[in-house]
Amino acid sequence: MPSRTPTTSAAPSDARAAVATGGLPRLPSLTAQAELLLARDVVPPQALSPAALxxxxxxxxRTAPAGSLLVVHPRVLPPSALAGHLRRTTTVRGRAVERAGFVVVDMTDADDFVPMPGVDVPDADVYAVAGLDRGDEMANWSPEEAEPAIAAQGRSPLTLAEGIHWVLQSPDVLARNLCFMTIGSRLRRPDGTYDARTPAVWISSGTGRDGSERRGAPxxxxxxxxxxxTWLGFASTAARHP
Structure with missing residues (x-):
């Protein structure tokens, strides 16, 4: 566990309180999730046929618990390709506008982030992730502090690909000031050490290099x-099912 308790907000928002009592959006069935991927042409058929999916x-x-997330392995569907299929509706000047997801410009190596030791991703083109948690109670913790705390709970941090799949299937899992990191993925340098960057999924404010046209986008x-x-928790899973 962390050596000291990280500072947290004095008064949780209504949204955070709702999450604490099980208020995260419920995922549809795994077969319905597969149909969404197919309907939106997310999975290249030459990489994985519709029938196989x-x-x-x-x-x-038949085997994974209800409420599990369907994940296409990143060797078939890399995070950089998956991110562009994210959608989120935001309000601009009183009008509802749909924004597409994107990867920040200084993360061109997003697909090189791989599961860290101890994060056992099934060796299957398609698998399920059960018992999802956004980790709101760890908001304002560092990844260094959160990683051992998640392990102590007998859970595993989500990978970047898993986190993107979650937002794709359930866009409302991202909320203002309630987003998440996916520290199950790390970038290993040639010398064996890890890059200090850790991936996350949140909502763009439309500032800086994001551009105002991306305000509200995943x-x-x-x-x-x-x-x-303060706005990032640490997403984790209870189990993965091949």
Whole structure:
């Protein structure tokens, strides 16, 4: 566990309180999730056929707990390609506008972030992630502090690909000041050490290099391993099912 208790907000928002009592959006069935991926042309058919995706989802639905997330392995569908399929509706000058997801410009190596040791991703083109938690109670912790705390709970941090899949299937899992990091993915340098960047998914404010046209869009970016952010929890899973 962290050596000291990180500072947290004095008064949680109504949204955070709702999450604490099980208020996260419920995922549809795994077969319905597969149909969404197909309807939006998320999965290249030359990489994974529609029949194979449907068959895998149907098989997982018989074994994985209800409320699980369907994930296409990043070797088939890399995070950089998946991020562009994210959608989120925001309000601009009183009008509802749909924004597409994107990867920040200084993370061109997003697909090189791989599961860290101890994060056992099934060796299957399609698998399920059960018992999802956004980790709101760890908001304002650093990844360095959160990683051992998640392990102590007997849970595993989500990978970047898993986090993006979650937002794709359930856009409302991202809320203002209630977003999450995916520290199950790290970038290993040639010398064996880890890059200090850790991936996260949150909502763009439309400032800086994001551009005002991306205000309110789902954003795949990164934060430093030892930095804290009040709006970022740490997403995790109870189990993965091949």
């Amino acid at each position: 449907r068959d895998a989802a149907a098989a997982l639905e 954003k795949v970016g990164w934060c430093w391993w030892r930095n804290r952010h």
